Amino acid sequence: MPERALRLSGPSLAIVERCDGNHTVREIVTELQKLYSKAEPQKVETDIVDYLGRLHQERALDFE
Amino acid sequence: MIANPLALIAELTHRCPLHCVYCSNPLELTRRAKELKTDTWARVLGEAAELGVLQVDFTGGEPLTRPDLAPLIRAARAKGLYASLITSGLPLDEKRLDALVSAGLDHLQLSFQSAHDARAAEFAGTEAHAQKLRVADWVKKRQIGLTLNFVIHRQNVDELEDMVDLAERIAPSRVEFAHVQYYGWAFSNRTRLLPTREQLDRSLRIIESARQRLCGRIRVEYVVPDYYAKYPKACMGGWGRKVVLVKPDGDVLPCHAANVLPGMKFENVESKSLYQIWHESEAFERYRGEKWMPDPCRHCDRRSQDFAGCRCQAFLLTQDASATDPVCSLAPARGIVDEILAEVNRPLQQAVPWVYRANPK
Numbered sequence: 439m440p441e442r443a444l445r446l447s448g449p450s451l452a453i454v455e456r457c458d459g460n461h462t463v464r465e466i467v468t469e470l471q472k473l474y475s476k477a478e479p480q481k482v483e484t485d486i487v488d489y490l491g492r493l494h495q496e497r498a499l500d501f502e
Numbered sequence: 503m504i505a506n507p508l509a510l511i512a513e514l515t516h517r518c519p520l521h522c523v524y525c526s527n528p529l530e531l532t533r534r535a536k537e538l539k540t541d542t543w544a545r546v547l548g549e550a551a552e553l554g555v556l557q558v559d560f561t562g563g564e565p566l567t568r569p570d571l572a573p574l575i576r577a578a579r580a581k582g583l584y585a586s587l588i589t590s591g592l593p594l595d596e597k598r599l600d601a602l603v604s605a606g607l608d609h610l611q612l613s614f615q616s617a618h619d620a621r622a623a624e625f626a627g628t629e630a631h632a633q634k635l636r637v638a639d640w641v642k643k644r645q646i647g648l649t650l651n652f653v654i655h656r657q658n659v660d661e662l663e664d665m666v667d668l669a670e671r672i673a674p675s676r677v678e679f680a681h682v683q684y685y686g687w688a689f690s691n692r693t694r695l696l697p698t699r700e701q702l703d704r705s706l707r708i709i710e711s712a713r714q715r716l717c718g719r720i721r722v723e724y725v726v727p728d729y730y731a732k733y734p735k736a737c738m739g740g741w742g743r744k745v746v747l748v749k750p751d752g753d754v755l756p757c758h759a760a761n762v763l764p765g766m767k768f769e770n771v772e773s774k775s776l777y778q779i780w781h782e783s784e785a786f787e788r789y790r791g792e793k794w795m796p797d798p799c800r801h802c803d804r805r806s807q808d809f810a811g812c813r814c815q816a817f818l819l820t821q822d823a824s825a826t827d828p829v830c831s832l833a834p835a836r837g838i839v840d841e842i843l844a845e846v847n848r849p850l851q852q853a854v855p856w857v858y859r860a861n862p863k
Binding site: 439440441443494495496497 | 508509556557586609611647649675676717718720721
């Protein structure tokens, strides 16, 4: 992003890697629920949606 | 252990078709004959990437005046750097923009002097506004980031609502309303440029309402003049902490203005590597850490937040580069800033002529 950098690791990296124009939000949720199989699936979904919402607000990504 | 810089500011040239009265370039502009060659810049970009830099801002003067801009962008991309172009939009046509985008340009920041043609021409010293509108349009049709940067000062702050409207119509991903910072040509023009307290307060309300309305569509940023602040800014994120700047002639500085500081020896990329300069040079080490700090900074709780403020500003206002930044309410020299603000906020203003930015030879 101009004048900003995101330090990504673990879950945030897994999410942002999948923001490639080829994944739907549902697909990202499903893939991460598999990846983080020990975590509560509902929490994974909420966290992802929140995170994507924040990135959108920062204008770091768009939904098509 | 010194952390790596995150950004390289590549000041490619001091040549520029505009003559903005608030230009942050130093009063002593680099002559064209002394500009670094393409190969040298390409090497510097590689060294920056190795040093850990993530983003390069190609700027100037006007970077578009360099015919090798596309190859430089390509070189930046090849090294994995995020390539950003800070530009007035002159001179540019669609064909050249496509060349820059194919070379790997990630983002373009376009400056605006006003919401209106005639006023824009007054501040830039030349007609440029219509071209900027065209450039914004072209950029929006390509898949790169766009930031509009409106330069704000007393003479145009009353147009802020019109500028917000213009930004909304253009709809970039980001808009920055940035008050002039008082260095270079802007320092010379400061009594004409500083807004009044009333103008500043009104502007804060306008920006806050715009930010809320545009949330999720356009990221709105507002940079206010620190003369009105209680504490200083963490200038550049601290001396030699986050940013490294290379001038058109290859001198390496921690910021745009550091030329003004007396007794500083700046190393040059022609004789040393960026790694050596960042980690070992006298200039970069000079204001790192806390041992150089004056009172009250050296015992102040805020010292790890604002690093005692800006060295260049301290020098410009007090002639002592090691002084507490006088914008700080705790600074011994705060009175200097208060006097300037008193003059600016006086009801009757005397007309003072602009000092227009010149061009280097």
